[in-house]
Amino acid sequence: MPLVANGVGHVYRRGEPGEAHALDGIDLTISGGEFTLVGGAGGSGKSTLLHCLSGLLRPTKGTVRIDGPAALSIQFPERALFADTVLDDIAFGPLNTGLEKGEARTRALEAAGKVGLDAGLLSRLPRTLSHGQRRLAALAGVIAMRPRYLFLDEPTAGLDMAAKERVVETLVRLNREGTAVIVASHDLAHFMDACSRMLVMSRGKVVFDDRPDGLVSLDDTMGLALPPSLIVARWLRTRGIEAPWNIGPSEAAAHIRRAHEGLD
Ligand SMILES: Nc1ncnc2c1ncn2[C@@H]1O[C@H](COP(=O)(O)OP(=O)(O)OP(=O)(O)O)[C@@H](O)[C@H]1O
Ligand SMILES: [Mg+2]
Structure with a gap:
């Protein structure tokens, strides 16, 4: 069964100063094999959508049904690295889901290999890694959870070209192996070839839902930074x-x- 969102809406701080209507009537079905890119201007609701679909945030309206484990990698996930070694950090998620230590470690090693993290880095203190290496370690951490659905918020922000390509390649491979990948990004150029579906958000609504090359003929690109x-x-x-x-x-x-x- 796919992920199904029905009439999903979200209002932050309802009735308080700063009330924000972030999502409005989202109906969406995402199947297991899809690689979905979510674009849209700043403040259009991308992060809120990912948070609601992944279960991190409970929508104030509507429902989300999801049929398997989901993992969400937040914006700048590397800030959340905290263990004594990079490997322990990657293994934290699987350990937390109740896996036995050896198995969590095996999964962490496998995930580190998938993102192409150098084996020599795994025994280091997480905060001694470079920005890009930390981002890859954080990505390995969510991959180690072996989610059915992987949500990533701006996974390429602030990375150099090589690291961006590494992230995209890793996600394409994971998607081929059966993980549904949902990425919110301003970095369209890096994801348009990788994704099978593109959503464009504007003021809390999905205003475009098609193959990414459909953007060539879209009349209004709603504040997207186009390649x-x-x-x-x-x-x-x-x-x-x-x-x-x-x-x-x-x-x-x-x-x-x-x-x-x-x-x-
Ligand atoms: N914690 C919060 N409290 C109040 N309002 C919020 C909160 N988080 C987001 N918002 C508001 O909800 C709306 C959607 O925000 P969201 O972060 O989902 O947009 P976005 O498309 O991810 O933007 P960006 O491209 O800048 O990351 C915005 O108007 C924002 O100001
Ligand atoms: Mg955002």
């Missing part, structure tokens, strides 16, 4: 030229030249 190639593809489309969202510079230049010749 440059997608901006070019959208412009070409207004000139009657179909181009993929990730069109390269030389191909784009040839199209633009032809489009201008057509104007002469």
Whole structure:
């Protein structure tokens, strides 16, 4: 059975100063095999949606049904690392679900391997790792829980190119192995090829739910920070030229030249 959200709404601080209507009437079905990217302007409700779907936050309206273990990795999860060694930190989740120590350790080692964390780092104090290494360790921590659904809030924020690619590759592999991955991110360029489905949030509602390349023909992109190639593809489309969202510079230049010749 998939994850099903029915009429989900969330209001923070209802009736108090600062009341915020963060989610409004979300109906959503997410199947096991999907890789979903959630985009939208700041404050549109992405994090709140992930928190409600994963069970961290109880929606003030509607219901969420989920049929297996879910794990949520919050924004900047590396701040939560606290154990004496990186390996203990990764094993914390599985230990907490009642697994015996040896098995939790095995899972932690396996997860560290999956995210490509260097074995030499596992005996170090978590706070001695670099920012990117800590992020990978935190990701290993949620993977070690072997969730059916993995929710990640801005997993690539503040990472360098190589670390971003490592995160995306890891998630693609996990998804192929059967984990449903739901990522909220402003970093569209890194996830558009990886995801099978894209949601765009605006003012607490899902205003776009389609294959990611559908953004090429979307009229209003609702404050999304679009990758440059997608901006070019959208412009070409207004000139009657179909181009993929990730069109390269030389191909784009040839199209633009032809489009201008057509104007002469
Ligand atoms: N703990 C909170 N208390 C009160 N209001 C909140 C709280 N968390 C979020 N909000 C409000 O709810 C709305 C949605 O916030 P949310 O964090 O879900 O947006 P977001 O799309 O994740 O934004 P960003 O891209 O900046 O991370 C915003 O108006 C925000 O100010
Ligand atoms: Mg957010």
